Amino acid sequence: MTLERQVETLRSSLTRAAGGVSLVGQSASFLAATSLAERVAASELPVLVTGENGTGKELLARTVHLKSRRHDGPFVPINCGALPESLLESALFGHVKGSFTGAAKDHRGLFAEADGGTLFLDELGDMSPSLQVKVLRALETGDILPVGADRPVQVDVRLISATHRDLGRMLQEGAFREDLFWRVKGVEIRLPPLRERPADLPLLAKHFLNQCAHLCPDGRARLLSDAAAEALLAHAWPGNLRELRHEMQRATVLAGERREIQPEDLSFTGSERPRPSSAPGTTTLAQKVEALERREIEEALRRLNGNRTHTAEALGLSRQGLLKKLERFGLT
DSSP states (O other), rough: OOOHHHHHHHHHEEEEEETTTTEEEHHHHHHHHHHHHHHHSOOOOOOOEOOOOSOOHHHHHHHHHHHHHTTOOOOOEEEETOOOHHHHHHHHHHHHSSSTOOOOOOBBBHHTTTSSSSEEEGGGGSHHHHHHHHHHHHHHHHHOOOOSSSSSSEEEEEEEEESOOOHHHHHTTTTTOOOHHHOOOSEEOOOGGGGGGGGGGHHHHHHHHHHHHGGSTTTOOOOEEHHHHHHHSSSTTTTHHHHHHHHHHHHHHHHHSSSSOOGGSSTTTSOOOOOOOOOOOOOOOHHHHHHHHHHHHHHHHTTTTTHHHHHHHHHHHHHHHHHHHHHHHOOO
């Protein structure tokens, strides 16, 4: 049976969907995580999603929200590591006009925006100890105090948090508050890294290839050759799902008119074929790949407020690798 037919046969049993959010996989560890998420979704328990960067923690959080009684309410995400402490406090709790330089008007804050819905605190382990105290109080009492305000505001939110850090170790080292630890760890759901999900690789690759069909000259998603599938299985995937998505975007562009992705289309095989020079005025595949990489990097930098460490993690790159690309693209 071809890989294409295998994908079609398994599609219904390998996809967990809720309101347009899809979690794709068939491995035992992945199905255990999604099954636990579905069982706790209807409750009001806080959920702590753990796992390496790029494993799909926000996607799982959105699924829990959409399967909960709060699904008609807002889902409000924030990356706690993307902002300095002063800005993060204002972003979470809001501020009143004139409370600090630049506060030209009142700002509600994300706790208030999530009222009646779900607040998703991503990278909770990056939050400073002083801000942890304020978050704990908000969770325990339902009261938030905007910066510069003289009276609290009552909110009703369900908390889902996520981290790639070992909060247990941080607790022992005094870097994370014990009371907050037990407050956020109502139910812990661990998402396995991609290297622990080898059976899911062909299906996930197909999923991402379908998503980037618009990059193909004919608008049709490229297929994965058997040789390319073997190359995927041999790779360690340090960037997890983010890295796989990036590889499928890149491979789609490099494949050009070919219907199948080959090993030489993958960046980690070291087998890229030399590119013939093109006629004047035409765009080479290499130029298209560079343009795609530049757009991805620029978008990630904007989304993460210029934080290069988090941008590298989001793109499945090392920090040094990102710096080299920034220099090459003139983005330094």
